[in-house]
Amino acid sequence: MKDDFYERVTPEDLKYDDRGLIPAIVQDYETKRVLTLAYMNAESLRRTLEIGQTVFWSRSRKEFWHKGETSGNYQYVKAIIADCDRDALTVLVTKDGPACHHGTDSCFSYPLFGDMPEEFRKIDQETEKKNNE
Amino acid sequence: MKDDFYERVTPEDLKYDDRGLIPAIVQDYETKRVLTLAYMNAESLRRTLEIGQTVFWSRSRKEFWHKGETSGNYQYVKAIIADCDRDALTVLVTKDGPACHHGTDSCFSYPLFGDMPEEFRKIDQETEKKNNE
Numbered sequence: 001m002k003d004d005f006y007e008r009v010t011p012e013d014l015k016y017d018d019r020g021l022i023p024a025i026v027q028d029y030e031t032k033r034v035l036t037l038a039y040m041n042a043e044s045l046r047r048t049l050e051i052g053q054t055v056f057w058s059r060s061r062k063e064f065w066h067k068g069e070t071s072g073n074y075q076y077v078k079a080i081i082a083d084c085d086r087d088a089l090t091v092l093v094t095k096d097g098p099a100c101h102h103g104t105d106s107c108f109s110y111p112l113f114g115d116m117p118e119e120f121r122k123i124d125q126e127t128e129k130k131n132n133e
Numbered sequence: 134m135k136d137d138f139y140e141r142v143t144p145e146d147l148k149y150d151d152r153g154l155i156p157a158i159v160q161d162y163e164t165k166r167v168l169t170l171a172y173m174n175a176e177s178l179r180r181t182l183e184i185g186q187t188v189f190w191s192r193s194r195k196e197f198w199h200k201g202e203t204s205g206n207y208q209y210v211k212a213i214i215a216d217c218d219r220d221a222l223t224v225l226v227t228k229d230g231p232a233c234h235h236g237t238d239s240c241f242s243y244p245l246f247g248d249m250p251e252e253f254r255k256i257d258q259e260t261e262k263k264n265n266e
Binding site: 109 | 138139147164216221237240243246254257
């Protein structure tokens with residue numbers, strides 16, 4: 001740990017919303033692509049830290065969601081960075097495969113304005129090639 | 134526009150929560166760093182698309198928040214990418230200066246687990262040098 005430069009925070013410093021949740025932006029540690037916006041409660045963060053893989057709280061299914069449990073595409077946590085208000089997290093991960101259950105590298109694959117950045121487009125074209133093999 | 138590869142969405146396709154909001158992950162187009170998690174309603178998205186700069190909805194102040202209006206650090210929108218559920222956005226921007234009102238490049242500057250990725254650490258060290266000049 002290089003503790004010199006940054007002010008570090010602990011799980012106790014975090015602010016959860018009125019449902020007990022904190023948004024967790026999952027970002028690819030290697031490509032820096034945003035993969036998914038998920039949510040954690042205090043217990044799912046505890047489990048994430050314990051096993052070193054992402055464990056979210058599924059708002060729709062109202063249950064813990066250990067990413068990869070059904071797909072095999074686990075996410076390995078490299079770093080968790082809180083924001084200035086302590087009410088949002090960026091979770092940097094490496095991963096075994098696509099982050100999205102639709103088979104795409106990232107859940108963020110639907111342009112509304114402008115074009116997909118070229119680096120990410122290349123990943124998507126490679127992923128599609130693999131899926132078609 | 135390279136419309137060939139991706140399924141594009143329109144503002145009408147988006148799903149807002151019970152407060153009429155959608156989370157907007159602001160990401161630096163150049164460094165790919167996650168800068169801020171903010172929120173938009175339909176009108177702030179409309180204004181964002183109209184002026185090409187980020188306009189959020191401030192949940193605490195309950196008003197539109199044209200990023201940069203007070204600090205001068207405007208964010209210029211290069212692309213907006215929706216997720217598979219159409220209930221979250223990644224907004225890719227270039228920017229005039231620090232994204233955080235604390236003067237840091239990103240609001241996500243407080244490690245909870247692991248270390249800040251080296252690329253981002255370099256940016257923060259340069260920003261601090263500038264701030265101290």
